[in-house]
Structure formats: structure tokens, C-alpha cells
Amino acid sequence: MPERIYGIRHHGPGSARALLRELAAHPPEVLLVEGPPEADDLVRWVAGGGLEPPVALLGYAVDDPGRAAFWPFAVFSPEWQAIRWAVRHGVRVRFFDLPYAFRVAPDPGAGGRADSGAGPSPGFSPPPAAEPEGRDVPARLGAASVAPPSGRPSRDDRGRRPAALGWSSGLSQPAGDSPDDQPPEIHHEPGGTPEGDGTADGEPVRPVDPIGELAAAAGYDDPERWWEDVVEHRGVPVFEAVAEAMTAIRENAPEDPGDLLREAYMRTVLREERRRHEDIAVVCGAWHVPALTRKTPVKDDTALLKGRRRGKVTFTWVPWTYGRLASWSGYGAGVRSPGWYHHLFTTGDDVVARWLVDAAGVLRAEGVPTSSAHVIEAVRLAEALATLRGRPLAGLTEVTEAAEAVMCDGEPLRSELIARRLVVGERLGAVPDEMPSVPLVRDLTAQQRTLRLKPSAEEKTVDLDLRQDNDLRRSRLLHRLRVLGVPWGERLARRGTGTFREEWRLTWQPEFAVRLVEGSMWGTTVASAATARITRRAAEASTLAEVTELVEICLLADLAEAHPPVLAALDTRAALDADVHHLMAAIPALARTLRYGDVRRTDVAGLARVTASLLGRVCAALPSAAGSLSDAAARQLRDGMDGVHQAVGLLGDETLRERWLGTIESLAVRPGLHGLPAGRLTRLLLDAGRLDGAEVRRRLRLPLTVGTAPAHAAAWVEGFLSGGGLLLVHDEALLSLVDDWLADIPAEAFEAVLPLLRRTFGGFDAGERRAIGERIAGGQEPGPDETTVLDAGRAAAPLPTLSALLGHPMTSTVAET
Template sequence: MKRKAHLFGIRHHGPGSAALLKGALDALNPACVLIEGSPEGDALIRHAALPGMKPPLAMLFYAADEAANAVFAPFAEFSPEWVAMQWALSHDRPVRFIDWPAAVSLALTRITGEETLAAVEKNQPEVPDVDEDDLAESPDMTAVETPPVDLDPLDMLAAAAGYGDGETFWNGLIEQHGGGQSPLEIFAAIETAMTETRQHQAGAGGISEARWLREERREAFMRGHIREALKQHEGEVAVVVGAWHIGGLRAETTIAEDRAIIKDLRKIKVEATWAPWSDGRLSYASGYGAGVISPGWYRHLWSLYSSHRHEGPEAFAAIWQARTAALLREEGFDASTASAIEAARLALGLASMRGLGVPGLAEMQDAALSSLCHGDHVKLAMIERKLYIGDRIGEIDEAVPQMPLAKDFELWCRKTRLKPEEAAGEVKLDLRSEAGLLKSTFLHRLNLIGIHWGRLTDAEAGRGTYREIWRLAWSPDMTVGLAEALVWGLTIEQAAAAATIDRGRKANGIAPLSDLVRGALVADLPEAAGVCIDLLQSAAVHNNDITDLMNAVAPLVRIVRYGTARKLPELELQALVRALSAEVNAGIRIGSRQLNDDATSQRVSAMRAYDEALGLFGDAALLEEWRRQLALMVDDEQAVAPVVGFSLRRLHDLGLWDEAQIAAAFSRQILGEMPDRAGSFIEAFLSGAAEVLIQDQTLLFLIDEWLCGLDETLFINNLPLLRRAFAGFDTVGRKRILERIAGGKKQRPVAADAVKHNPAFERALPLLKQILGMDA
């Protein structure tokens, strides 16, 4: 009789499947264990037994010449594949992966990408295929190839068994009954059911030809490995695969037939390493095709199955509800121990009513909602991330060889005491402290190589410029970023410097160069900063785009302000700011004529940033010339209206023109002008604050008079501009403006000028004007 391997059909990341598999391996005691997965991971298996390997973890496979072309194979502690590896290593049995190589799947990804790009260039729509194999999705996350199918095999089985959907069916029969069963009998039943269902699915046209070909090729590789193992080992051979594949692996094919179907597949060179993974990326909500709804719940189930104490469903329910109560208390809600006990009892009661031996996730949720949250879904939603998804990120043992950048990243994490966490968190850094400056340098360098673990939300908070506020959120995908950055160097510092210089040489325009200069300096990369400064100076000489020049000044001024916290080439930077600002001041008025709408919008935005930066820079001559240009632009009939509106607003805010001058200029811009130009002027003038109109009734009633003079068509045409202008006003500001208009014009009280004769106010006035950036 022909020998056959024992096929164990599992669900990836299923704790019940993992518990059954462990029992089956103990009963079978195989001589060899084969696992669905890319064979390039064989060399990594031995590391799984190291004490420092703490799931969730993933094997990372990436193209040697293009690290962005990568795929992960994730494992949780409750993943059957992980349990199979641990069993084989602990029993000193050979174990290896048998799926098609990552070299093939990544080559196909590259081909698909090239075909899609070619189609786009020809204006032909090319939709990449999608593989949606819920039950038997390989743990690798290869680029997908076939469109979604309508007939899910689990849904078909669920319908036959009287369940509402395949998820509920599989959880009820397998995942929540992972202990106390005869494992070999259960796996035999799974094999029979899934083989029949697969045949029915194929006969009913429930799978596309492209996907069928893909799965046939994968299974041809698997059958080849199984034949080889049966020849090499006299004892039993255990094969751990997604349950859907069992029917294909049992198919009677010849060696020649299997070789024929895979002989023309393209391969590329692939590197493999271990990488930390996370609960969030194990969840189905992350987009992972083989993901589970609740990694946190599955981990709790696994604790029941893997515990040697066998505490039973009572303790199982109590521990979960106690954790629910603790998380609710962390969020500030009342959740007593008595309520947690009541929730556990209710969950057990619901499970009994529904014919379950152990409460499922639905029973636990219903019980918590009733007893701990008193029917308030919001409370449960507040802890959903921590409780149901989980916030664990895996750890790699120090003995495991890693990519140089990944190793350097870990050294930096230990040095800065920053721990990767998937849940977003805020970190406030004081750059005057060595620890704060070190963390800031690390995070800035990571940003330069495209790893945005931290995003700077506020570099100006607190006192002066000594403080940074970062928003941190780690994603396992950033491991691919570390692999990609290897082309720049073997350490974070080397890679960040080389990447900055390369981007500087390829930069188009001086604003990006200015940002790179700032990025290099705050990341403590003086050589890269020097190269970018030279490139910026060279580009500025040949640049006549005023908007581009203004956009370059603002980040440079912010750099200079960091001079007290970091070692910077202040003299060179100050000279560069003065040179750029002189060019801006000389060309701003002529350059603000005949601009289209997009250019105008960009110009006003750049003027706002430039004006603020120049005030911070503190060069009196540059500031005086800039304000003179603002006045000239107000009287320039050819300047575009939004530029005029912004210029007049700044003259008003700085107190450089008196009320009569402002009112006269405002009147000239709206009365008798074309409505479109007048509306654009008003929009730019009013942008940002209602106080201008609340405090200055002359301007308020000039606008009122202009609006009242528009006919219906012109009013409708200007309405969008007015809506945008008033959009920034808060409710209180709008209400006060309406009250002012309803009250009509009023004479200014004579006492209003009395403050000018207040000696205390006069003594404080110079300091107040200095703080506000106004001329003394």
C-alpha cells in the first residue's frame, strides 16, 4: 500500500487549530514536519526556539535588488505554524517549509507591477488580481493575483450545517473547542469536509481560472516536497497546511506533471530575516487576508488551551471580564469587581443557552456590555483596540542575525529608551537635555530615510525652541523601510546622510532643498547639511520664482532659531536667509501681477509664511523693506486682488497705517471694482479672524455697503468667496458681527482714547509692540 503523509488542515492564526495540531503531533509523533510557507524561511526556523523570540513575529522576504518588493509571513504564539515549529524543535525533528518559494511569488509581483505600469502608460485599465482565501490563505502576504470569488468554502459548509456564516461555523466547531477532542479524528473530518467543498466550489465556478492556476502551481511545489520527505524518512510525515489545500495535495499527479506546471516560473534572488510583528497587523481589519477578527481574544483562547492547570470555563470567563473591567477603569469608567463577576456569570449562562462549552467572543461582549457598560456601546468601543485587537509588538532574540540597519535601530531604541508601540502616543522632548536631544536626532534621522515612526506635531511649544512634541506610532511595515534604506548605508546615521544628499542633488526647486537643509541640521548631519546648503545657494542664483524663494526662507529661519539648542552654521545660514530675502523683496511687487488662480493661492500662502519668518529673523533692514513693498502692492492696480488683500491686512494688523488710510485703501479695492476682484480681495483681507470686523466698524460697514449694492447675479457669484472668507470665523465671532450690523453705525466714544494717556500703559507699550512684532 502506498505511503501517504498525514495532512493537517488548519486555519492560520487559529488557537483551536493550534491546540488540535499540538495534540495530533503528540499522538502521531512524526519523523518529519512540513509546513506551508516559503522555503527561504528554512534557515530561520531554528531561531524560533530562542528564549528572546516573543511573538507576534514575521519572516520577512525581500528582493535582494529591490527591498520594497517584499512579503511577510506572520506568526502569533497561537498560530498552528508556530506551534508546529516549536514542537519539531523541542522533539529534535526535521522541519521545513514547502510552499512555492518567495523567489517565485516576488518575481510574479514584479511582473504584475510592470504589466500594470505598461497598461497605465498605454491608458489601458489594468486591475491587479486579488487572492481572497480566508481559510487557507498562506501566511505570506504576497501581491495578490485573482479577483475575489463569490463562493467561500467555509460559507458553503456553514450553510449546510445551519450556521449563519463561515466564520461563526469554524469558530464554533474548531477554535472554541480546541481542547478535549480526538485531534486525529477531527483533522480527518476536516479533510473530508474541505475536499468535498473544494470540488463543489470548483464545479460551481466559484473560483477564477487565474486563481486556480496559482493554487495548482503552489500545490505542485508542496506535492514535490511531500514526495521528497516520504523518501527521506521512514516514519510518519506530518504536513501542516491551510485546510483548503488538502484536496489539491491529495490529487493523484505524477512528478512530471507537477514539474511541467512550474518549470517556466521566473525567480529572483531573495533575502530573508525575522522581523517584529504586531497584534494590529494580525487583525483582519488591517487588510491582511489571513487575519483574524480579534487577536486579543484568540490569545486568551490560547491561554486556555495551552495552560497546564486546566482551570475550566469559569476561570476563563472571569479572567477575560476582569481584564475588561481593568481597561474600563483605565479609561475613567466605573467597573467594579462585583460587576466583572456578574459579567463572567452572564457569559457562561449565554454560552450554555447557545449550546457552547466555552463562552465565545460574542457572549463575552454581550455580557460586558450588559454588566460592565450598562448598555453603553461607547464605553466598550473605548477599550476595543486594547481588548479585542491587542497592542503587543514582538521581540527578536539578540542572537538572531538581522539586517545591519535593523540591528542599529535596536541599538538606538535601547540608547534612547524608545520602545516601538503600535498604539499612537505622544512624546515631549526638551532639547536642552542630552536625552531629549538624542531622541530628537534619532527620530529626525528615521524620517530622512522614509521611516515615519515619529511625526513632529509641534516644534515651537513650550518656552522658546527647546521643545518638540512628537506623535509616535510604529508599524511592522517600517521594517521594510529599514531594508530599503540599506542602499544608503549600514547605520541609521550613514543612511540618513546619504539619502539626504541624494535627494538634494535630485531636488527640483529651492523649497525642497531648504527643507532638506533643515532636516539634515536637526538630524545632526553636518556634512549632508553642508552639501545641501551649497546646492541651495547654487539653485537660488538661477531661480526667479518668488513663491519658491519665499517658501525657502521660512524653514531656514526655523533652522536659525534652533541655533541655541544645536550646533549649527549660523553665520552661513543667516547670510543665505538675507540673500534670499533680498531677492524676494526686490521682486515681490512686479512678480505679483498676472497670476492665475493656483499661482495666486500659492503666492498668498508663501507670503504669510515669509512675513512670519521675517519677523522672527529680526533683520530690521529686511523687515522695513518688506513692509514698504506691502504698501506699494496695495496701491499697485496690476497686482492680483488676494495679494493686495493680504498686504493691506498686514499693514492693518501691524498698525503701520492709521484707520483713515486703511479705510480709504479698502474702499478703493471694493467700491467700483469688478465684483470678482472685490470678492477675492475681501476673502484675503478677512482670512483668519473675525476681530478685524468686530473692532473696526468702518471696514464692516464698507463691506455691508458693497454687498447691498450688488445685484442678485453678482451676489450669487461672490457668495463662494464670502463663504470661504467667513469660514474661519467661530460662532461667537459671526454672532457679534451680525449684532454690530443690526445695531447700525455708532459714534466712537471719546473715552476710547483715554488709554493713550495712561502712564502705565505708555510704559508697557514698547514691550507690547516688540512682542507683537510691531514697530516701536
């Protein structure tokens, strides 16, 4: 008997249910599933309990693991359910899509580049489509007499491939920590190829959206909602109807050469199985059904596949997430609500009520009071909305609107919380420990288990106390993974200079599986791979700052074996680099490394000598570097000196501190020094206790005299006050000096210096600006034995100017006083 071809919607629970009914009614001898044939040996893992969806097949080139692709499956994916049914019933399963090895094979005509496997052979013409029996889309799909697209759509009218039927798109992953860690391009393919592989008239072929057309013809503006109404809830005989609809739509739609190549291979496998078996079941995306049912000469398929080379690839199962299964992630075959589809497929009765109970649980977990009465009313409202709209069952739209009205009180943040936790979901799949994988992955899995640091797709924050052994090992693991381009954890900034605590935000992403395969070229364990990677980066570093960053990373990740080559590279770069800005930029990272050394129990011998040497060179080169500065160079020098000053404070070495303070003392009084570094150095000396208030006020008067250019004075004030505004709040004499200077600036020069002053005062905290404004507006309080008489008019005159400077509205309270 002829094979049964089931055209499904990838990740459609209605398709999955219908497919299971068909397989139970007509058990096949062999099951052909759209997927990579290299993964046939991995089908057996589906029968075990250790493989928990969502999971994905990961395929990658052996000689270049960065070239990889995923084939994701959820529990409600029709392919997954079909494979599980076949394995449990002893039916042989075979993937019959185009081998992934074709796509990673080197193309001799392209200078060794990989052949995407998407283009046809020279001179090949696609076979004509068979004339369908009826040109109208079946009315049982909810669209009566829908004609297929007439003619070849213009390029402007060609939409994206329909996500509802499971076409895919390329997705570039986040970049690694270092500039040379470029992300691999990964294609998510539940049996699909990247868009744009094929060309027509020199441009990518992008077929029309058939599901969108069917939904529009039925009066829907949302294709997913149409599919939910027609298929998920009504359970129509969808396979025959969709096959007929796809035949009509594909008749005149532009053909993608990538699809033609894939379908030629599918037909070849199908012919081969026909010679062996009579009962064959085929599970594929609905778009491919017309190509598999029409009569195509064998010679055409042979000509198209002839000459294709194969690369060497490896496949395994890896965990996946519902977040990556969602269409907003860039996955072309994704669905917008994987969490809702999971609920539809796994929940038997009371779908709406159970969903809203779960939504109430999400809100309660966040402290939102939600009672059982809320749930009851929300269920009634959802069912009433479905009845009013003529829907067979309340769908996601109805339950969402009901939850927003009854349980969320119209608060969008609460609705977004339900959408993230339930509609999309934060489920992460699992694979058995015995799953074949590279040694690096096995080492990481063992460490995660030992450290009780379980990967999760849900974002969570962990606070590590580095004085505790387990937390210290966790920190080292997270830092080592970042070296390998696996940013499982993002380190959060902490206030203060304490070094014994770290705060991390952890989120596991499926793409890390590819990064780990790539990292296996550096070593078989996380520590050895990170050590080799750091050593290579140190050898290739071209600037001093790059090497000092690696020194700090070595400490944070506890890569003791990498210390000698990294320190050797540091000595070499420091000896060759004479730029004082590069030297200053290197010192903060070294100072942090020395300070962290004690709490991390890491040997940093030899690093103190290098740091002292660099500081000595900075002190010697700084006076000559401070001459004849432009505004941009002055700002760069100011920032560099700030970093060195903070680093010297971290070092805790009194000798180095005295040397640094002596250098900036002599530089601060240097004639002709740009106002920005001059003011900043004065502030640093004041904070360090090397200047008293009287001396600071004397130095401030010099640039604020009438004969000094306002721009120079403004730069001096900016440098001096960039450390914060509390100094002006507590030092009335200093505030009075600045106030008098502002009042004496000529009107024609004030607008020129206003941006500098606004930038200075705008950098203060809101409380500091408010306190300064109140002091200026309120004046000085009279003593107990004196009376102060103020001229209200003169006191109110500078208020508009002060409002512009401080960004805080001034009131005329002084006039009332």
C-alpha cells in the first residue's frame, strides 16, 4: 500500500495528537522523520527516562565545531511524539532529511569554504508541479474557496517563511568575552535550512506565508490563533486538508533551491524504503508534502544530488529551553507560546481552570494577593469571552485577557510576569549523564554536580562568599567558563572595595553546548582548557592593557599554570611600551589582582615587583606627558590619574603611596597645567590629607580671578568637583568662592562655559544638588547675637542662573526671609 505522509506543523500540539491517533490506527513498519540522518543512532535515547524535553539534536563539524546546527524538540512536538511511539512499539525510525554533512563539506570551487548544500547543480531546472485536483483550499480548514497565489509574487511581496510550518532562520550567538572569541553562527532547524540559501534572479527566494494566507482568508489576523481554533481545539482531519492546501499554494509559489535539494534527497530515501517495506509513515513539515507526493523522475533527483561532497560531523543530544523555542528568539520554526502549548498537550481536563490556577501561583510567589475567588471569576470570564467570540474553547487570548482584568488589576508588569513564566516558560530540558559528549562537557557536568550549581534557564542571582571553600570553587568555575566563551554567569558590580564577596547572575543558554565543544580543542577539563586559552591569548596580545587584563583573569579563575607565561608576556609588553597612558591603564588591574590574592589564596609572587616598576615609570613620565594638553588629552590624563590613585590606595604600600603623592604634588603647582588635571590633582591631595582647607581655597582663588579666562576656570572647577558635591555642602567658604566667581563671569562669556559647568554640577547626586541649592537660596543662618538684613531683590536675581547650573528649580524663599 502507498506510504502515509503526515504533513505536520512543527511544535504543534494538535498535530502531535492527530499524529499519535493515526500511528495507533495504522501502525507502520518504518517511520521516516524529517531530520538529520547522521542522528539515527541517537534515536534509542528517546526510550529512556533520562532524556527530558525540551532537548535538541546538536550537529557540528568535527574539524570546526563552531559550524553547528540544532534540531529542537519539545514534548508537544509531533516529531518527538512520533519517535517515542515508534521506539516503544519496536518500529524502526529513520531521519530522511538532507544530511548535515553536505552543508559542512568544503567546496573546492569556493576556496575551501563550506557548501551550504542549498544551490542546485548547474543547468538544473526544477521539475514542474503536478496539477492539483482542486485549486480551492478545503472549507474544513476554515477558509472556503481560497485560491492559491496567482503568478510569482514580486520580491517586495515575499514574506518570511511561515513559522507555523517550521522553516528556520540563522541565529548568531552572543560574543565571547574577548574580541577574538567570535561567536559561531548556529542554525536552528527542526528539519529546515537557513533562509536565503536559495536564490532566484540573483536574490533570495522567500516564499509566501501559506498559513498566513489561510488565516487571512478565514478572517483571522493572527495565523497562530487560526491554527489553534481550527486544529488544536476542533481536531479536524488536518493531514488531508493541509496537504491539499499546501498543494494549491505551492503550485505557483517561488521555489527555494535549498528546499528542492532537500526534497530530492527525501524522495530518494522514500524510494529506497518502498523497495523494503509496504507500510511506511512519513512525518515532515506540511510544506514538503506536495513535493513528496508528486511524480518526479529519478534522473532529476539524481542530477541534483550528484557531486555533493560530505564533511565529517558528530551529533549528540543537548538540553534546550522554551525561551529558545519561542519565535521571538529568532527561531524561524518557533511558536510564540511554548509554555501554553506544553499546557495544552499535557493537561487532560480543565485546561482553562488549571492554567489560571498556575497563573495565580505565579502572582502569589511575587507577593501579589490572589485568592481562589479571583481564579473562579477569571475562569468564568475566559469562558464567556470564548462563547461571545464563537470559539470552541477559551484560548490563550481569552485566558490572558481574563487574567489581566481579574487577577492583575490591569497592571502590565503582572501580565508580563505571567507571560514570561507561563506563556513562554522557563523550562530547561535534561540529557542522561551517559550521553556521548566531549570530555570537557563531562568534566563540567561533574563539577556542576559537586558544587551544587545546577544549570537553569531561569535567571537567578547567587551571592558568593569567597571565604567559603565551596563558594570559592564556584567563583573559579564561572570565571574559567568565561575564558572559554561560556558566559553562564554575569558578574554584578558591588559597592565598596570589599573583595571577599561576589554576586553573579546565572542563566544557562543552549548555545553554550557549542561553545563547550569548541573549547574542547584547548583541553579535556575546564581548568586545562582555560589555561591553554589564556596562554595563547597572552602570546598573541599586542597591548599592555590586554596582558594586564589576562593577569587579573588568571587570578580570578585560579589558573596557576598560566601565571608564568602571562607574567613573562607582561614583562615584555611593559618593557616595550613607553606610552604613559598605557602604563597608567595597566596599573588598576594589577592592583586589583594583588588585593584579591589574599582572599583567593592565590600565589601572586613577582606581581608586586612588576606593579612597582610600572608605577615608577608612570611617576617619571607623568610631568612630560602633562604639557600642552588639548581638552581631550586633558580628560584622558585626568581619568588615567584617577585610576592610578585608586590603585595605589588598594595596594596598601606606604612607600609607593608616598612616591605617587609626591609626584602629583609637584605636578599640581606646575605653571600652565591644563585646568582639568590641575583641579583634579588638588582634589586628590585634599582627600589624601596633603592639603588643608585654607590652601585649597587659596589655590581655587587663582583660576577664579577676574583676569583668568572663564574656560580655564570652568575646567579647573570641573576637575576639582568631579569627586562629588558634598565638599561644597560642608565647606561654606569654598561654596562662597564658587558662588562669587559665577556671579562675576561676564555675560558674553557665560554661555560658553555653561556646558562645562552644567556637566560638573549635573554629575552630583540629586541630594547633593538639592542641599547646595537650599544653601544658596536660603543664605547663611544668622548667629544667636546678630541680625542679618538681606536685600530680597538682589538675593533672588541669581536664582535662574543657579537653576540652570544645578538642574534644580530655585524658589524665592530668600525674599520671604
